[in-house]
Amino acid sequence: MVAFKSKMVESISLPSRDRRERNLEAAGYNVFNLDADEVFIDLLTDSGTGAMSDAQWAALIRGDESYAGSRSFDRLESAVADVMGFSHVIPAHQGRGAENVLYGTLLSSGDVVPNNTHFDTTRAHVANQGGEPVDCPVEVAFDPDADDPFKGNTSLARLREVVDDVGTERVPLIVQTITNNSTAGQPVSVENTRRVREFADEIDATFVVDACRFAENAAFVSRREAEFVGEDVGAIAREQLSYADAVVMSGKKDGLVNAGGFVATDDPDLYERCKERAILYEGFPTYGGMAGRDIAAMAVGLREAVEESYVFDRIDAVDEFGSMLADVGVPVYEPVGGHAVYLDAGTALSHLPCEVFPGQAFVCELYREGGVRGVELGSFAFPDTDRPELVRLAVPRRTYHREHFEHVAETAERVLEKRERVSGLEITSEPEIAELRHFTAGLEPIPS
The missing domain is CATH 3.40.640.10 (Type I PLP-dependent aspartate aminotransferase-like (Major domain))
Structure with missing residues (x-):
């Protein structure tokens, strides 16, 4: 049961597909570089993005x-x-x-x-x-x-x-x-x-x-x-x-x-x-x-x-979001965590080796298909650490509702339907600090 009600709302809109395509290219296929106004559902992070009481x-x-x-x-x-x-x-x-x-x-x-x-x-x-x-x-x-x-x-x-x-x-x-x-x-x-x-x-x-x-x-x-x-x-x-x-x-x-x-x-x-x-x-x-x-x-x-009415609602909502994604065939890391649903991009885009960043490719396709912004936490974000190709969909606290999560699940389902046509990416520019490269690096698609 949801333990809060809305007292203030903010309008959001989904940019056209052509506009999303142009935005991705201009951002160097790094969604950190997208303007927030160009994002429909923003699951980049749960850090500071929630609603206050x-x-x-x-x-x-x-x-x-x-x-x-x-x-x-x-x-x-x-x-x-x-x-x-x-x-x-x-x-x-x-x-x-x-x-x-x-x-x-x-x-x-x-x-x-x-x-x-x-x-x-x-x-x-x-x-x-x-x-x-x-x-x-x-x-x-x-x-x-x-x-x-x-x-x-x-x-x-x-x-x-x-x-x-x-x-x-x-x-x-x-x-x-x-x-x-x-x-x-x-x-x-x-x-x-x-x-x-x-x-x-x-x-x-x-x-x-x-x-x-x-x-x-x-x-x-x-x-x-x-x-x-x-x-x-x-x-x-x-x-x-x-x-x-x-x-x-x-x-x-x-x-x-x-x-x-x-x-x-x-x-x-x-x-x-x-x-x-x-x-x-x-x-x-x-x-x-x-x-x-x-x-x-x-x-x-x-x-x-630490109020139980809040925190149990929080982790239950994220778990339900994970179930929505799993129900449409998205490979989800289970059990679902408390603040985000993590997708297994290595399995979803199994035709792409880690050298061409399947997680980042999946992130870009989520934006291309439905204006959804997530973040890659695999070989692009953590070079030389042998971590799996995960995509994190972090849920801001007390912000989105079931209809928003349904849109994300439908978007991910469309990405899966075209998975064989998704190409990998290569880095065109990156900062000196390797541990932080995913924040600012530029990429481009590898021609198929």
């Missing part, structure tokens, strides 16, 4: 814009303590700003950073500090058909292999991302988080949880992990986060806002060190690159994110 809008209007010591920061600090269990908070303008603050504080050149699976900006921030990001997913993580409730877990065996290979002195930090965005938004069990905590203690490493979708993860735990079945989502979230030394957070996900993020910790020394770096890169520690109004809205959003 009336309570958040009220908080936004009442936001305190004081440079130092604002009431808005007090409300955020209180919300983080109540919802996530941490006493110290350093705001940032968004999640990657928080990553810069935390990883810039903790990492040095030559360090090795294991993660259940690094996402793009996390991987880039580790590399930017001279570190080496190493993925440690469980074996079933990249099997779209495996029946496992926690395919986002960290492999403890792989963690030990990494440390045995490089030595404990080179692993000052272990990261766990919940939910695991790079493995199709799959959840992480609380038990797995406990075991990673124990391993971090064993090698004297700092344990960081990337908590941007912590509430969605807790909702899955409530349904799938025997110890916690039926337990309160908020209590599960606090339990899971309690094992971390620090969290890095994009408030644009489970903070339910359009801007903002933070680092949170109970370690006073780490807090002071991060605070110094935040002043240099983000702003004074009680605003951190955010407007006071946005901080106030995020404080409300964190509390709303």
Whole structure:
């Protein structure tokens, strides 16, 4: 049952097919370069693209814009303590700003950073500090058909292999991302988080949880992990986060806002060190690159994110969207994650080898056929990582409805009907930072 009603609407329109063709070519076959007005259903990301509640809008209007010591920061600090269990908070303008603050504080050149699976900006921030990001997913993580409730877990065996290979002195930090965005938004069990905590203690490493979708993860735990079945989502979230030394957070996900993020910790020394770096890169520690109004809205959003009427509606809607796509024959990564449906483009366009980016080709065809914008998370976004050819259709929170999802499913079905005629792509230009190439690289179709 939908737990909200609309109080404001925005008009959208589907550009003509000829116009979509021209837009794709002008964008260099990279949908990041499309104007939002030229997109009908925008599933590029769930980051900052959702709708805020009336309570958040009220908080936004009442936001305190004081440079130092604002009431808005007090409300955020209180919300983080109540919802996530941490006493110290350093705001940032968004999640990657928080990553810069935390990883810039903790990492040095030559360090090795294991993660259940690094996402793009996390991987880039580790590399930017001279570190080496190493993925440690469980074996079933990249099997779209495996029946496992926690395919986002960290492999403890792989963690030990990494440390045995490089030595404990080179692993000052272990990261766990919940939910695991790079493995199709799959959840992480609380038990797995406990075991990673124990391993971090064993090698004297700092344990960081990337908590941007912590509430969605807790909702899955409530349904799938025997110890916690039926337990309160908020209590599960606090339990899971309690094992971390620090969290890095994009408030644009489970903070339910359009801007903002933070680092949170109970370690006073780490807090002071991060605070110094935040002043240099983000702003004074009680605003951190955010407007006071946005901080106030995020404080409300964190509390709303663990309300069961909201979070179960959220993950159920995404699951229903996945069923719509599967019903028309689209190969879908299962079980469906909490924030997005991931399509298996390698299977859908099996005639295209990974060298010609079948995932990106599928993304382009979704736009060509129906004005739908998704994102490739395969060999184009993650070069040299041997990941499957996935396409993510990320669902903005409280934004689209069943009719929109039906349009996406119909569009994907049309792509499948012409699959043999879909050609691969080649890169014509790309940035120096390989970890970020999918944001700005240009491509062109390979002549058939």
